[in-house]
Amino acid sequence: MSDGAPNGRGNRTRGESIAAIERATGLAWNEWLTHFDSHGAAQLGHAEIARIARAAMREGLTNPDWWAQAVAIAYEQHTGLRVPGQSSSGTFRVSASRTLTLDRDAAVSAWVSAHGQVAEHLGHAVTGARDSRTEKRTFYRFDLEGAGRIEVSGTPNAKDSAKTTLGVSHEGLADGERIEEWRAHWKGLLAEL
Incomplete structure (x- = not known):
């Protein structure tokens, strides 16, 4: 290989x-x-x-x-058609996740309770916060003025129904300059749960 x-x-x-x-x-x-x-x-x-x-x-x-x-x-x-972190649209994305011993709704609720009232992230104002649920996942989404969209998702663990993967996906960054700064930010917030 x-x-x-x-x-x-x-x-x-x-x-x-x-x-x-x-x-x-x-x-x-x-x-x-x-x-x-x-x-x-x-x-x-x-x-x-x-x-x-x-x-x-x-x-x-x-x-x-x-x-x-x-x-x-x-x-x-x-x-060279894209660099790590770059989407097919040319914008950049970053993600972080953590496994929690909660069901998917409780995991997303824990995020909202801890961080849902935050007015800004790294200097970018939060707008348009909303939640939703599908058969497989629970979501909390919001936009960041000038810095893209955030999706917090709770996905049940396939091997252990008592656990959920809580993921933060950040899409729409204009460039890759701050990817690691954003990754550290989201990991830090996940670690607080």
Whole structure:
């Protein structure tokens, strides 16, 4: 299997992403690169690259659509089509999560109780706070003036129904300059719960 080395390209893909992709898909990274190159993927958009990846997923793989997205993003980072943290729209995103021994509604409620009244995050005013619930997840969302959108989600743990993964996903950052600052901020707030 590959170590995620650049292979002569401007590789900015995280090594841990490559190792996880190789383990899950059963294909070495250089095999993925050859596959994408044979389909002219460097000239395609994200959706097309993800379709190429999905078509190559092995039978029986759990969450093949998710892995197709992960492989497509890693390829885009590897070829310089995007850098880590950058979405397919060109904006940047960051996320953090923590496992809590609460159900999904209680986990999101704990976030709202602890941080829902905060008027700003790192100098950006909170607007449009709202909550919602689907069959699988509970959400609390808000916007940050000049700094994108935040989604706090509670997702039940598949292996232990007494636990929930509480995630903070921050999308819409104009550049990647403050990604690590934002990541530390969200991790710090999660740690307080």
